[in-house]
Amino acid sequence: MMTKATKKSGKSTKREVPKVESSGDEIRGAVREHYGNLAKTGSSCCSTKESSCGCGGLYSQTEILSLPQDAIAVSAGCGNPTAIASLKPGMVVVDLGSGGGIDAFLSARKVGPKGLVYGIDMTPEMIHRARKTARETGIENVEFRLGEIEHIPLDAGVADVVISNCVINLSPDKQQVFKEAFRVLKPGGRLAVSDIVLISELPEDIRENLTAWSSCVSGAVSEKEYVGAMKNAGFEQIKVEDRVVYTHEQLSDYLKSYEYADRPELRGRNLSELIASYRITAVRPRK
Numbered sequence: 001m002m003t004k005a006t007k008k009s010g011k012s013t014k015r016e017v018p019k020v021e022s023s024g025d026e027i028r029g030a031v032r033e034h035y036g037n038l039a040k041t042g043s044s045c046c047s048t049k050e051s052s053c054g055c056g057g058l059y060s061q062t063e064i065l066s067l068p069q070d071a072i073a074v075s076a077g078c079g080n081p082t083a084i085a086s087l088k089p090g091m092v093v094v095d096l097g098s099g100g101g102i103d104a105f106l107s108a109r110k111v112g113p114k115g116l117v118y119g120i121d122m123t124p125e126m127i128h129r130a131r132k133t134a135r136e137t138g139i140e141n142v143e144f145r146l147g148e149i150e151h152i153p154l155d156a157g158v159a160d161v162v163i164s165n166c167v168i169n170l171s172p173d174k175q176q177v178f179k180e181a182f183r184v185l186k187p188g189g190r191l192a193v194s195d196i197v198l199i200s201e202l203p204e205d206i207r208e209n210l211t212a213w214s215s216c217v218s219g220a221v222s223e224k225e226y227v228g229a230m231k232n233a234g235f236e237q238i239k240v241e242d243r244v245v246y247t248h249e250q251l252s253d254y255l256k257s258y259e260y261a262d263r264p265e266l267r268g269r270n271l272s273e274l275i276a277s278y279r280i281t282a283v284r285p286r287k
């Protein structure tokens, strides 16, 4: 989450913003464009101290130092799912929405040469970037595949662990994503996600904004809906490990990157406790 959108030049309080018209393909198209641009520009929130996310707060210094700089440069997560994934040498891991590969590369180190990590992402520029980083840094136990997490390009039952960092909120069909995560996990396999969850109703103009969706704000659903979709998919032992609720300052600073802060509707509005970053684990039952 919380990748800063490229600021458009000039100030305009009346600028029309794209609306969420709710076709799944339209949403995925906007999301793909957003992250395609990030892959090309490499302007991650990781380098922005005042941002409400960022590698500094999400990953340990040791982890940051162990990671390829090119992956850090496009990191756009809202947590660190590898910290709750219980990864062990030899495991097979699937990273849903792997982006520049930050969590895939961390996982690759943890599962070692006998393990394997699949990174799945629908944005070609991200896949190309992650593959290039893997090649240039000699990380051999990762494989990046182009595809939608609603239709994971992997056989059933291949994974010991499925991780995801700030991606499922972006999907227009979260139920289908959890169904697919369940399918690719081995019986007894673990799901470990960091994601944005809605705490209370968003102002309409944010909720309907496609840029806000691409930036992991307006696609977020409530904990009840999120956990409900996991349960419907068949997951058990669902546990909210922790959650960080965004303050007014964090969210309004973030929205400033879209010039929302200049919009009259938002002036004086309290933006605290609208969304939070959650870390959730679950298990695919053995039978």
Ligand SMILES: C[S@@+](CC[C@H](N)C(=O)[O-])C[C@H]1O[C@@H](n2cnc3c(N)ncnc32)[C@H](O)[C@@H]1O
Pocket (backbone or CB within 6 Å): 001, 028, 031, 032, 035, 074, 075, 076, 077, 078, 096, 097, 098, 099, 100, 101, 102, 103, 120, 121, 122, 123, 126, 147, 148, 149, 150, 164, 165, 166, 167, 170, 171, 216
């Ligand atoms: C917020 S970024 C997070 C990237 C990475 N997990 C990280 O922590 O840096 C979201 C990523 O998910 C990908 N993505 C979003 N929706 C997707 C979908 N439906 N299928 C596959 N990838 C998707 C985007 O292309 C983007 O690379």
